[in-house]
Amino acid sequence: YTMSRVIRFYRVLRRNPKKSIVLSAILAGGVNYGIDKYEEKQMMRAFCEKAMVYGECSKPLGEPERHITVLLNPAAKDGKGKVQFERYCAPLLHLAGIKVATVRTENEGQARDLMEIMENTNAVVVAGGDGTLGEVLTGLLRRADHSEAARKLPLGILPLGNTNTSTAAIWGFRGNPEPRHLAEATMAIVEDIRRPLDVMEITPLQSVEEGESPSKPVYAASMLEWGAYRDAVDRKDVYWYWSFLKKYMTYVFSSYKDITWDCAAEVEYSVPCSGCSRCRVNIDQENTQRNSAAETPRRWWMAYIPKAKPVVGRKSDEEKIDYSSIINEECGVMHKTTFNNICDVTVSTRNTPQSLDVPSYALSLKTGPANIGTLEFIKEGWSREWDKVKSYASEINIGEIILRPSEKKTEKGTDQELNIDSETFEVRPMKIKARPSAVTIFAPADPPFTAHSG
Numbered sequence: 001y002t003m004s005r006v007i008r009f010y011r012v013l014r015r016n017p018k019k020s021i022v023l024s025a026i027l028a029g030g031v032n033y034g035i036d037k038y039e040e041k042q043m044m045r046a047f048c049e050k051a052m053v054y055g056e057c058s059k060p061l062g063e064p065e066r067h068i069t070v071l072l073n074p075a076a077k078d079g080k081g082k083v084q085f086e087r088y089c090a091p092l093l094h095l096a097g098i099k100v101a102t103v104r105t106e107n108e109g110q111a112r113d114l115m116e117i118m119e120n121t122n123a124v125v126v127a128g129g130d131g132t133l134g135e136v137l138t139g140l141l142r143r144a145d146h147s148e149a150a151r152k153l154p155l156g157i158l159p160l161g162n163t164n165t166s167t168a169a170i171w172g173f174r175g176n177p178e179p180r181h182l183a184e185a186t187m188a189i190v191e192d193i194r195r196p197l198d199v200m201e202i203t204p205l206q207s208v209e210e211g212e213s214p215s216k217p218v219y220a221a222s223m224l225e226w227g228a229y230r231d232a233v234d235r236k237d238v239y240w241y242w243s244f245l246k247k248y249m250t251y252v253f254s255s256y257k258d259i260t261w262d263c264a265a266e267v268e269y270s271v272p273c274s275g276c277s278r279c280r281v282n283i284d285q286e287n288t289q290r291n292s293a294a295e296t297p298r299r300w301w302m303a304y305i306p307k308a309k310p311v312v313g314r315k316s317d318e319e320k321i322d323y324s325s326i327i328n329e330e331c332g333v334m335h336k337t338t339f340n341n342i343c344d345v346t347v348s349t350r351n352t353p354q355s356l357d358v359p360s361y362a363l364s365l366k367t368g369p370a371n372i373g374t375l376e377f378i379k380e381g382w383s384r385e386w387d388k389v390k391s392y393a394s395e396i397n398i399g400e401i402i403l404r405p406s407e408k409k410t411e412k413g414t415d416q417e418l419n420i421d422s423e424t425f426e427v428r429p430m431k432i433k434a435r436p437s438a439v440t441i442f443a444p445a446d447p448p449f450t451a452h453s454g
Contacts, residue, residue, distance in 0.1 A: 115139025129161010172447025
Protein backbone atom coordinates (compact mmCIF):
# COMPACT_ATOMS: atom_id res chain seq x y z
CA TYR A 1 0.00 0.00 0.00
CA THR A 2 2.80 2.43 0.90
CA MET A 3 4.66 1.61 -2.29
CA SER A 4 1.57 2.30 -4.40
CA ARG A 5 1.16 5.73 -2.81
CA VAL A 6 4.79 6.55 -3.59
CA ILE A 7 4.28 5.49 -7.22
CA ARG A 8 1.13 7.62 -7.55
CA PHE A 9 2.94 10.60 -6.04
CA TYR A 10 5.82 10.13 -8.49
CA ARG A 11 3.39 10.02 -11.44
CA VAL A 12 1.73 13.26 -10.27
CA LEU A 13 5.12 14.94 -10.21
CA ARG A 14 5.87 13.77 -13.75
CA ARG A 15 2.52 15.04 -15.06
CA ASN A 16 3.03 18.48 -13.41
CA PRO A 17 6.72 19.40 -13.84
CA LYS A 18 6.27 23.15 -13.36
CA LYS A 19 4.33 22.78 -10.13
CA SER A 20 6.86 20.23 -8.96
CA ILE A 21 9.73 22.67 -9.46
CA VAL A 22 7.90 25.42 -7.57
CA LEU A 23 7.01 23.12 -4.68
CA SER A 24 10.57 21.79 -4.53
CA ALA A 25 11.96 25.32 -4.36
CA ILE A 26 9.52 26.25 -1.58
CA LEU A 27 10.35 23.06 0.31
CA ALA A 28 14.10 23.64 -0.02
CA GLY A 29 13.72 27.23 1.15
CA GLY A 30 11.67 26.11 4.13
CA VAL A 31 14.26 23.51 5.09
CA ASN A 32 17.10 26.05 4.87
CA TYR A 33 15.10 28.54 6.92
CA GLY A 34 14.44 25.91 9.57
CA ILE A 35 18.11 24.93 9.71
CA ASP A 36 19.20 28.58 10.05
CA LYS A 37 16.70 29.20 12.85
CA TYR A 38 17.78 26.05 14.68
CA GLU A 39 21.47 27.02 14.46
CA GLU A 40 20.61 30.55 15.57
CA LYS A 41 18.71 29.20 18.57
CA GLN A 42 21.61 26.95 19.54
CA MET A 43 24.04 29.85 19.17
CA MET A 44 21.95 32.13 21.39
CA ARG A 45 21.61 29.37 23.98
CA ALA A 46 25.41 29.10 24.17
CA PHE A 47 25.79 32.87 24.50
CA CYS A 48 23.06 33.03 27.17
CA GLU A 49 24.75 30.31 29.21
CA LYS A 50 28.02 32.21 28.96
CA ALA A 51 26.39 35.48 30.05
CA MET A 52 24.61 33.73 32.93
CA VAL A 53 27.98 32.77 34.43
CA TYR A 54 28.75 36.47 34.92
CA GLY A 55 25.31 37.09 36.40
CA GLU A 56 25.66 34.31 38.96
CA CYS A 57 29.10 35.41 40.18
CA SER A 58 29.09 36.72 43.75
CA LYS A 59 30.29 40.29 44.17
CA PRO A 60 32.38 41.74 47.00
CA LEU A 61 30.39 43.32 49.80
CA GLY A 62 29.58 46.95 49.05
CA GLU A 63 30.40 46.80 45.33
CA PRO A 64 27.59 48.52 43.39
CA GLU A 65 25.75 46.94 40.50
CA ARG A 66 27.16 47.56 37.06
CA HIS A 67 24.94 50.07 35.27
CA ILE A 68 24.90 50.89 31.56
CA THR A 69 22.82 53.29 29.49
CA VAL A 70 21.68 52.16 26.05
CA LEU A 71 21.02 54.85 23.45
CA LEU A 72 18.74 53.02 21.02
CA ASN A 73 17.77 54.46 17.67
CA PRO A 74 14.32 52.87 17.07
CA ALA A 75 14.38 53.98 13.41
CA ALA A 76 17.63 52.13 12.68
CA LYS A 77 17.34 49.74 9.76
CA ASP A 78 13.73 50.82 9.22
CA GLY A 79 12.71 49.63 12.68
CA LYS A 80 14.40 46.23 12.43
CA GLY A 81 17.29 47.41 14.61
CA LYS A 82 15.04 47.65 17.67
CA VAL A 83 13.78 44.09 17.13
CA GLN A 84 17.33 42.77 16.73
CA PHE A 85 18.45 44.52 19.90
CA GLU A 86 15.64 42.98 21.93
CA ARG A 87 16.27 39.54 20.42
CA TYR A 88 20.06 39.22 20.37
CA CYS A 89 21.50 41.84 22.74
CA ALA A 90 19.17 42.73 25.62
CA PRO A 91 18.81 39.13 26.95
CA LEU A 92 22.59 38.79 27.31
CA LEU A 93 22.88 42.05 29.25
CA HIS A 94 20.09 41.09 31.65
CA LEU A 95 21.42 37.55 32.20
CA ALA A 96 24.83 39.01 33.05
CA GLY A 97 23.27 40.89 35.96
CA ILE A 98 23.81 44.32 34.42
CA LYS A 99 21.37 47.08 35.24
CA VAL A 100 20.23 48.44 31.87
CA ALA A 101 18.56 51.80 31.21
CA THR A 102 17.33 52.08 27.62
CA VAL A 103 16.76 55.51 26.10
CA ARG A 104 15.02 55.57 22.72
CA THR A 105 16.06 58.60 20.70
CA GLU A 106 13.15 60.48 19.16
CA ASN A 107 14.85 63.00 16.88
CA GLU A 108 18.12 63.77 15.17
CA GLY A 109 20.73 65.21 17.52
CA GLN A 110 19.17 63.84 20.71
CA ALA A 111 21.98 61.32 21.26
CA ARG A 112 24.52 64.15 20.95
CA ASP A 113 22.66 66.31 23.46
CA LEU A 114 22.36 63.42 25.93
CA MET A 115 26.09 62.66 25.76
CA GLU A 116 26.93 66.27 26.60
CA ILE A 117 25.29 65.81 30.03
CA MET A 118 25.65 62.04 30.54
CA GLU A 119 26.58 61.09 34.11
CA ASN A 120 25.93 58.40 36.73
CA THR A 121 26.48 55.39 34.50
CA ASN A 122 29.35 52.95 34.05
CA ALA A 123 29.13 52.80 30.26
CA VAL A 124 27.11 53.93 27.25
CA VAL A 125 25.96 51.48 24.58
CA VAL A 126 25.29 52.84 21.09
CA ALA A 127 22.54 50.76 19.49
CA GLY A 128 22.34 52.08 15.94
CA GLY A 129 24.40 52.77 12.85
CA ASP A 130 27.14 55.20 11.81
CA GLY A 131 24.91 58.24 12.32
CA THR A 132 24.05 57.39 15.93
CA LEU A 133 27.69 56.63 16.71
CA GLY A 134 28.78 59.95 15.19
CA GLU A 135 26.28 61.84 17.35
CA VAL A 136 27.50 60.07 20.50
CA LEU A 137 31.17 60.80 19.71
CA THR A 138 30.40 64.44 18.95
CA GLY A 139 28.45 64.94 22.16
CA LEU A 140 31.10 63.21 24.28
CA LEU A 141 34.14 64.96 22.80
CA ARG A 142 32.55 68.42 22.74
CA ARG A 143 32.33 68.42 26.52
CA ALA A 144 34.62 70.73 28.44
CA ASP A 145 35.79 67.71 30.45
CA HIS A 146 36.02 65.47 27.38
CA SER A 147 39.23 63.70 28.46
CA GLU A 148 37.84 62.74 31.86
CA ALA A 149 34.41 61.92 30.42
CA ALA A 150 35.94 59.65 27.77
CA ARG A 151 37.71 57.70 30.53
CA LYS A 152 34.60 57.40 32.69
CA LEU A 153 32.21 56.52 29.85
CA PRO A 154 33.47 53.63 27.69
CA LEU A 155 31.29 52.95 24.66
CA GLY A 156 29.70 49.74 23.52
CA ILE A 157 28.81 49.67 19.81
CA LEU A 158 26.04 47.42 18.51
CA PRO A 159 25.87 47.45 14.66
CA LEU A 160 22.12 47.89 14.20
CA GLY A 161 22.03 50.49 11.41
CA ASN A 162 21.84 50.38 7.64
CA THR A 163 25.49 51.46 7.49
CA ASN A 164 28.03 50.19 10.04
CA THR A 165 31.36 51.18 8.49
CA SER A 166 33.48 51.58 11.61
CA THR A 167 31.91 48.57 13.36
CA ALA A 168 32.62 46.39 10.32
CA ALA A 169 36.31 47.31 10.60
CA ILE A 170 36.36 46.79 14.38
CA TRP A 171 34.77 43.32 14.18
CA GLY A 172 35.99 42.29 10.74
CA PHE A 173 32.72 41.42 9.01
CA ARG A 174 31.57 42.42 5.52
CA GLY A 175 28.08 43.33 4.43
CA ASN A 176 25.23 43.29 6.93
CA PRO A 177 25.95 42.11 10.49
CA GLU A 178 24.61 38.70 11.46
CA PRO A 179 23.14 37.68 14.84
CA ARG A 180 26.53 36.28 15.84
CA HIS A 181 28.16 39.68 15.34
CA LEU A 182 25.52 41.35 17.53
CA ALA A 183 25.94 38.72 20.23
CA GLU A 184 29.74 39.00 20.15
CA ALA A 185 29.55 42.79 20.42
CA THR A 186 27.24 42.43 23.42
CA MET A 187 29.50 39.87 25.10
CA ALA A 188 32.43 42.27 24.79
CA ILE A 189 30.41 44.62 26.99
CA VAL A 190 29.56 41.82 29.43
CA GLU A 191 33.17 40.61 29.62
CA ASP A 192 34.48 44.19 29.89
CA ILE A 193 36.94 43.80 26.99
CA ARG A 194 38.25 47.26 26.10
CA ARG A 195 40.40 48.96 23.51
CA PRO A 196 40.97 52.57 22.39
CA LEU A 197 39.21 53.99 19.34
CA ASP A 198 40.72 56.61 17.03
CA VAL A 199 38.45 59.30 15.63
CA MET A 200 38.81 62.36 13.45
CA GLU A 201 37.81 65.91 14.27
CA ILE A 202 36.16 68.00 11.54
CA THR A 203 36.02 71.73 12.29
CA PRO A 204 34.20 74.08 9.87
CA LEU A 205 36.38 77.12 9.20
CA GLN A 206 34.90 80.52 9.93
CA SER A 207 34.33 82.74 6.91
CA VAL A 208 35.23 86.33 7.67
CA GLU A 209 33.59 87.62 4.49
CA GLU A 210 30.23 86.03 5.27
CA GLY A 211 30.42 86.98 8.94
CA GLU A 212 29.79 83.44 10.15
CA SER A 213 30.05 82.63 13.84
CA PRO A 214 32.57 79.97 14.95
CA SER A 215 31.22 76.45 14.49
CA LYS A 216 31.71 73.55 16.86
CA PRO A 217 33.66 70.52 15.63
CA VAL A 218 32.04 67.28 14.51
CA TYR A 219 33.65 63.94 15.36
CA ALA A 220 33.55 60.81 13.23
CA ALA A 221 34.82 57.27 13.65
CA SER A 222 35.20 56.22 10.02
CA MET A 223 35.21 58.58 7.03
CA LEU A 224 34.27 61.72 5.16
CA GLU A 225 33.00 61.19 1.60
CA TRP A 226 32.62 63.86 -1.07
CA GLY A 227 31.95 63.46 -4.76
CA ALA A 228 29.94 61.76 -7.48
CA TYR A 229 29.86 58.28 -5.95
CA ARG A 230 28.54 59.65 -2.69
CA ASP A 231 25.83 61.57 -4.59
CA ALA A 232 24.85 58.48 -6.60
CA VAL A 233 24.42 56.36 -3.46
CA ASP A 234 22.35 59.13 -1.89
CA ARG A 235 19.94 58.98 -4.87
CA LYS A 236 19.36 55.22 -4.89
CA ASP A 237 16.06 55.33 -2.97
CA VAL A 238 14.60 57.38 -5.83
CA TYR A 239 14.83 54.25 -7.98
CA TRP A 240 12.95 52.03 -5.54
CA TYR A 241 10.92 50.51 -8.38
CA TRP A 242 14.05 48.66 -9.51
CA SER A 243 13.88 46.63 -6.28
CA PHE A 244 17.20 44.92 -5.48
CA LEU A 245 18.73 46.41 -8.65
CA LYS A 246 18.31 50.01 -7.47
CA LYS A 247 21.81 50.14 -5.96
CA TYR A 248 23.23 49.34 -9.41
CA MET A 249 20.86 51.40 -11.54
CA THR A 250 21.55 54.55 -9.51
CA TYR A 251 25.01 54.72 -11.11
CA VAL A 252 23.51 54.39 -14.59
CA PHE A 253 20.92 57.14 -14.10
CA SER A 254 23.33 59.38 -12.15
CA SER A 255 25.98 59.24 -14.87
CA TYR A 256 24.26 62.07 -16.75
CA LYS A 257 22.84 63.95 -13.75
CA ASP A 258 23.98 67.12 -11.99
CA ILE A 259 26.19 65.54 -9.33
CA THR A 260 29.63 66.47 -8.00
CA TRP A 261 31.87 65.56 -10.92
CA ASP A 262 34.51 68.09 -9.90
CA CYS A 263 35.59 68.25 -6.24
CA ALA A 264 37.60 71.39 -6.92
CA ALA A 265 39.36 72.66 -3.80
CA GLU A 266 42.49 74.26 -2.43
CA VAL A 267 44.18 71.81 -0.09
CA GLU A 268 46.74 72.10 2.69
CA TYR A 269 47.98 69.01 4.49
CA SER A 270 50.72 67.90 6.86
CA VAL A 271 52.57 64.60 7.12
CA PRO A 272 51.70 62.32 10.06
CA CYS A 273 53.61 62.68 13.32
CA SER A 274 53.60 59.98 16.00
CA GLY A 275 54.36 62.55 18.69
CA CYS A 276 57.04 65.17 19.30
CA SER A 277 57.80 68.28 21.33
CA ARG A 278 55.87 70.45 18.89
CA CYS A 279 52.51 68.66 18.70
CA ARG A 280 52.22 66.37 21.69
CA VAL A 281 53.08 68.96 24.32
CA ASN A 282 50.41 71.31 22.93
CA ILE A 283 47.80 68.54 23.07
CA ASP A 284 48.67 67.69 26.68
CA GLN A 285 48.47 71.36 27.68
CA GLU A 286 45.09 71.77 25.95
CA ASN A 287 43.65 68.72 27.70
CA THR A 288 44.94 69.93 31.07
CA GLN A 289 43.40 73.37 30.61
CA ARG A 290 40.01 71.95 29.55
CA ASN A 291 39.85 69.48 32.42
CA SER A 292 40.91 72.15 34.92
CA ALA A 293 38.20 74.51 33.66
CA ALA A 294 35.57 71.80 33.94
CA GLU A 295 36.67 70.48 37.35
CA THR A 296 33.93 70.66 39.96
CA PRO A 297 34.84 72.66 43.11
CA ARG A 298 35.43 70.36 46.06
CA ARG A 299 33.48 70.62 49.30
CA TRP A 300 34.66 69.69 52.80
CA TRP A 301 32.44 66.61 52.93
CA MET A 302 33.95 65.21 49.72
CA ALA A 303 37.06 64.22 51.69
CA TYR A 304 35.04 61.38 53.26
CA ILE A 305 33.82 59.97 49.92
CA PRO A 306 36.01 57.37 48.15
CA LYS A 307 37.47 58.55 44.87
CA ALA A 308 36.26 56.90 41.68
CA LYS A 309 38.50 54.19 40.29
CA PRO A 310 40.16 55.07 36.98
CA VAL A 311 38.94 53.22 33.91
CA VAL A 312 41.42 50.63 32.69
CA GLY A 313 41.79 49.93 29.00
CA ARG A 314 43.94 52.65 27.52
CA LYS A 315 47.56 52.30 26.58
CA SER A 316 49.78 53.52 29.38
CA ASP A 317 52.99 53.48 27.31
CA GLU A 318 52.35 57.00 26.01
CA GLU A 319 52.51 58.38 29.56
CA LYS A 320 56.08 57.06 29.89
CA ILE A 321 57.35 58.73 26.71
CA ASP A 322 59.05 62.09 27.11
CA TYR A 323 57.79 63.86 23.99
CA SER A 324 59.60 67.07 24.92
CA SER A 325 62.88 65.44 23.85
CA ILE A 326 61.60 64.28 20.44
CA ILE A 327 62.26 66.66 17.55
CA ASN A 328 60.39 66.39 14.24
CA GLU A 329 61.07 69.24 11.83
CA GLU A 330 58.24 68.12 9.50
CA CYS A 331 55.59 68.19 12.22
CA GLY A 332 52.93 70.78 11.46
CA VAL A 333 54.52 71.89 8.17
CA MET A 334 51.67 72.40 5.69
CA HIS A 335 52.01 71.38 2.05
CA LYS A 336 49.75 72.96 -0.57
CA THR A 337 48.04 71.37 -3.55
CA THR A 338 44.79 71.60 -5.50
CA PHE A 339 42.03 69.23 -6.58
CA ASN A 340 40.74 69.68 -10.13
CA ASN A 341 38.31 67.51 -12.13
CA ILE A 342 38.40 64.82 -9.42
CA CYS A 343 35.05 63.13 -8.80
CA ASP A 344 35.81 61.35 -5.52
CA VAL A 345 37.51 62.49 -2.28
CA THR A 346 37.63 60.42 0.91
CA VAL A 347 39.31 61.14 4.24
CA SER A 348 39.20 58.20 6.64
CA THR A 349 40.56 56.87 9.90
CA ARG A 350 41.84 53.33 10.24
CA ASN A 351 38.35 52.28 11.34
CA THR A 352 37.41 51.41 7.76
CA PRO A 353 37.95 48.05 6.04
CA GLN A 354 40.33 49.52 3.44
CA SER A 355 42.42 51.61 5.88
CA LEU A 356 43.29 49.12 8.62
CA ASP A 357 47.04 49.64 8.09
CA VAL A 358 46.86 53.42 8.67
CA PRO A 359 48.61 54.49 11.91
CA SER A 360 46.42 55.66 14.78
CA TYR A 361 47.87 59.18 14.59
CA ALA A 362 47.20 59.55 10.85
CA LEU A 363 44.36 59.83 8.37
CA SER A 364 44.09 58.35 4.88
CA LEU A 365 43.43 60.76 2.00
CA LYS A 366 42.11 58.98 -1.10
CA THR A 367 41.17 60.61 -4.40
CA GLY A 368 39.57 59.18 -7.52
CA PRO A 369 40.75 59.60 -11.11
CA ALA A 370 40.48 62.90 -12.95
CA ASN A 371 38.06 63.38 -15.86
CA ILE A 372 36.36 60.02 -15.38
CA GLY A 373 34.17 58.77 -18.23
CA THR A 374 30.60 57.49 -18.05
CA LEU A 375 31.45 53.81 -18.52
CA GLU A 376 34.31 53.98 -16.01
CA PHE A 377 31.99 55.63 -13.48
CA ILE A 378 29.31 52.94 -13.86
CA LYS A 379 31.85 50.11 -13.79
CA GLU A 380 33.48 51.40 -10.59
CA GLY A 381 30.09 51.98 -8.97
CA TRP A 382 28.96 48.44 -9.69
CA SER A 383 32.28 47.09 -8.43
CA ARG A 384 31.82 48.96 -5.14
CA GLU A 385 28.38 47.44 -4.65
CA TRP A 386 29.38 43.93 -5.68
CA ASP A 387 32.83 43.52 -4.10
CA LYS A 388 32.47 46.16 -1.35
CA VAL A 389 35.92 47.41 -2.37
CA LYS A 390 36.64 50.92 -3.64
CA SER A 391 39.47 51.77 -6.02
CA TYR A 392 41.27 55.11 -6.03
CA ALA A 393 43.85 56.83 -8.20
CA SER A 394 45.83 58.24 -5.27
CA GLU A 395 46.19 57.43 -1.58
CA ILE A 396 48.46 59.05 1.02
CA ASN A 397 48.62 59.22 4.81
CA ILE A 398 48.29 62.68 6.36
CA GLY A 399 48.32 64.22 9.82
CA GLU A 400 45.73 66.91 9.20
CA ILE A 401 44.15 68.55 6.17
CA ILE A 402 42.44 71.83 5.34
CA LEU A 403 39.90 71.72 2.49
CA ARG A 404 38.70 74.94 0.87
CA PRO A 405 36.16 74.02 -1.83
CA SER A 406 36.13 76.28 -4.87
CA GLU A 407 32.36 75.89 -5.28
CA LYS A 408 29.73 75.39 -2.56
CA LYS A 409 26.73 75.35 -4.91
CA THR A 410 25.59 73.00 -7.65
CA GLU A 411 24.61 74.18 -11.13
CA LYS A 412 20.98 74.32 -9.92
CA GLY A 413 21.93 76.65 -7.06
CA THR A 414 21.52 74.12 -4.25
CA ASP A 415 24.21 73.44 -1.64
CA GLN A 416 26.76 70.76 -2.42
CA GLU A 417 26.70 67.96 0.13
CA LEU A 418 29.12 65.46 1.62
CA ASN A 419 28.84 62.59 4.08
CA ILE A 420 30.46 62.32 7.49
CA ASP A 421 29.90 58.80 8.82
CA SER A 422 26.93 58.41 6.43
CA GLU A 423 25.29 61.63 7.68
CA THR A 424 24.71 64.53 5.26
CA PHE A 425 26.45 67.90 5.74
CA GLU A 426 26.85 70.96 3.54
CA VAL A 427 30.18 71.42 1.78
CA ARG A 428 32.14 74.12 3.60
CA PRO A 429 35.80 74.97 4.22
CA MET A 430 36.98 72.66 6.99
CA LYS A 431 39.94 71.42 8.94
CA ILE A 432 40.25 67.68 9.60
CA LYS A 433 42.72 66.11 12.00
CA ALA A 434 43.26 62.77 13.70
CA ARG A 435 42.41 62.20 17.37
CA PRO A 436 44.17 58.95 18.32
CA SER A 437 42.74 56.92 21.22
CA ALA A 438 40.10 59.58 21.82
CA VAL A 439 37.59 57.20 23.43
CA THR A 440 37.45 53.69 24.85
CA ILE A 441 35.16 51.04 23.37
CA PHE A 442 34.20 47.49 24.28
CA ALA A 443 35.89 45.34 21.63
CA PRO A 444 38.89 43.03 21.25
CA ALA A 445 42.17 44.44 20.01
CA ASP A 446 42.04 42.35 16.81
CA PRO A 447 38.93 41.75 14.66
CA PRO A 448 37.59 38.24 15.43
CA PHE A 449 35.74 37.87 12.10
CA THR A 450 38.53 38.87 9.71
CA ALA A 451 37.90 35.99 7.34
CA HIS A 452 34.13 36.03 7.73
CA SER A 453 31.81 37.54 5.18
CA GLY A 454 28.43 38.51 6.53
